[in-house]
Amino acid sequence: MLTDQELLRYSRQILLQHVDIDGQLRLKQSRALIVGLGGLGAPVALYLAAAGVGELHLADFDTVDLTNLQRQIIHDTHSVGQTKVDSAMRRLSAINPEITLIAHRVALDADSLVCAIGAVDVVLDCSDNFSTREAVNAACVAAGKPLISGAAIRLEGQLSVFDPRRVDSPCYHCLYGHGSDTELTCSEAGVVGPLVGLVGSLQALEALKLLAGFGEPLVGRLLLIDALTTRFRELRVKRDPGCSVCGTRHG
DSSP: OOHHHHHHHTTHHHTSSTTTTHHHHHHHHHHEEOOOTTTTTTHHHHHHHHOOSSEEEEEOOOOOOOGGGGOOOTGGGGGTTTTHHHHHHHHHHHHOOOOOOEEEOOOOOOOOHHHHHHHHHHHEEOOOHHHHHHHHHHHHHHHTEEEEEEEBBBEEEEEEEEESSSOOOOHHHHHHTTTTTTOHHHHHHOHHHHHHHHHHHHHHHHHHHHHOSSSSBBBTEEEEETTTTEEEEEEOOOOOTTTTTTTTTOO
């Protein structure tokens, strides 16, 4: 049950007929894995903690650098030099001491990814490189866990939800294949802070919808954001029956 303190803390959310008491209870009983605590993972973690998702698993092997602070709003100047996980846990505990935080301070390999994803209900990929995204996607497909994937660089952002529980859902590999050898990072190409905040906030929203059970998730759709002109486009994405990752899952 929800305590009186929780009813008060989440009252504005509970007022929504799509959430109500039952939805808030589902959030309290839910577990989410956030892979990466940078520009995308920062708003994801903040909003999921504030919303009352009961257990957050935080995965990042990096430490806070001064150059991160322009966009990674969960960290502050005093965090420089700390692990991003420890910095984030300090902030999240201050925002909502009612939730449980699980730390993963090392890079997740194939085996540890299986364990980490098996322990949660939803995965949010907030990483900044293709190899991690591919590994997370493959583990989510194998475990049958929904994946909310976001990306942002320069002045462009992307967002989609891949849910292997649905026969019509593509996976990340259906959409992006083997990626590109010329993939750039934010440290090479740059990025504007509010854009990663926007994409991360939308990832958090999709997670709340999946966990509380309301709305229409962004499954089979790719949202494209052009921050330069403030325009949004949506593309339909179909599952590839020949996909090497998910093609045989629903036989």
